[in-house]
Amino acid sequence: MTDRPMLIPIAGPYRSGTGGAPAAMAADLSRPEAAAWPVFDAGQVPVTGERIAPPVPRSAGAGPTDPLADQVLHPAADRPLAHRDAVLRLPGDSAGAGQDAATARRRGLPVHHDVAQIPRRVTAAGGAA
Template sequence: MLILIAGPYRSGTGDDPALMAENLKRLEAPAYRLFQAGHVPMIGEWVALPVWHSGGGQVVGDTLYEEIFHPVAGRLLALCDAVLRLPGESKGADNDVRIALERGIPVYHRLEDVPGCAAVAAA
């Protein structure tokens, strides 16, 4: 499955680049286990950041940022088979979950609940 990993990225950072980078690392943490289980992990920021940079994005939260970041997740959800919602407050991740549920896309709140991931953890 193509699985969108959703969780805090900008939330709670005050737009501090170092804190946002830490949040991205937390989003990336389950990626290898998902891959080992046969899935393709996806994070919206992996797509949105280069699009924003190539469009001339300069300041987090600028008009271009707002034009790209949340819509990227919506477009990815049209392609994804599931969502893994990581802990932490995030309006964007909550919106991803809402969209997924509206579209009938499964939402997992624990990595171990994603098909095949429990077996990977046990190996």
């Protein structure tokens, strides 16, 4: 239990194995989005790097499969998430999600593999936050 909301990145496949196909990437993105509600409902703050990072290469005129995206997507997502409290690692092959989990472990942070593992935040009155 924590007294403040935990910032919990939801890490899962986004571009890996999609060949850059927009429909496949959108399908991959639906999985972390589906996990966002249970994290929020537990009183925590869900975030996905896939929502944080894409404006960086896009503002440079690059798409998600452009070589520039390969250079900046992971660092752009990781910088604000340096303040993370844990990671929710969804199943599936993904270099970026694996990197997120490894970074969390190096920092001594928990890596959850199921939303049920995420601590529920409780208010002073005893209810969920």
